[in-house]
Amino acid sequence: xxxxxxxxxxxxxxxxxxxxxxxxxxxxxxxxxxxxxxxxxxxxxxxxxxxxxxxxxxxxxxxxxxxxxxxxxxxxxxxxxxxxxxxxxxxxxxxxxxxxxxxxxxxxxxxxxxxxxx
Numbered sequence: 010x011x012x013x014x015x016x017x018x019x020x021x022x023x024x025x026x027x028x029x030x031x032x033x034x035x036x037x038x039x040x041x042x043x044x045x046x047x048x049x050x051x052x053x054x055x056x057x058x059x060x061x062x063x064x065x066x067x068x069x070x071x072x073x074x075x076x077x078x079x080x081x082x083x084x085x086x087x088x089x090x091x092x093x094x095x096x097x098x099x100x101x102x103x104x105x106x107x108x109x110x111x112x113x114x115x116x117x118x119x120x121x122x123x124x125x126x127x
Contacts, residue, residue, distance in 0.1 A: 064120070070099060085107065
């Protein structure tokens, strides 16, 4: 139950962040942290924190499993959860985990460079 709640919180906060990412830079987002939301001190204290080493990745509609695997491989990320299942006209969104000590910014750049990532 605790893991499901953590993933749900990370996905909810992350999807909010994902919606704010301009399409020109790709749909890779780290869940919002307390410091980057611009909220009041009280809001920040109550807000869920981003899970270290995790990113939400949105793919172009129709990206197949091999294309998603390739994108994750470039960032050395592993699939943690499929947040939104893809369909013909709906892109897939995944929660991916980076290896310990990985640079999240670099991984996001690697993912954005992949043509399967929205």
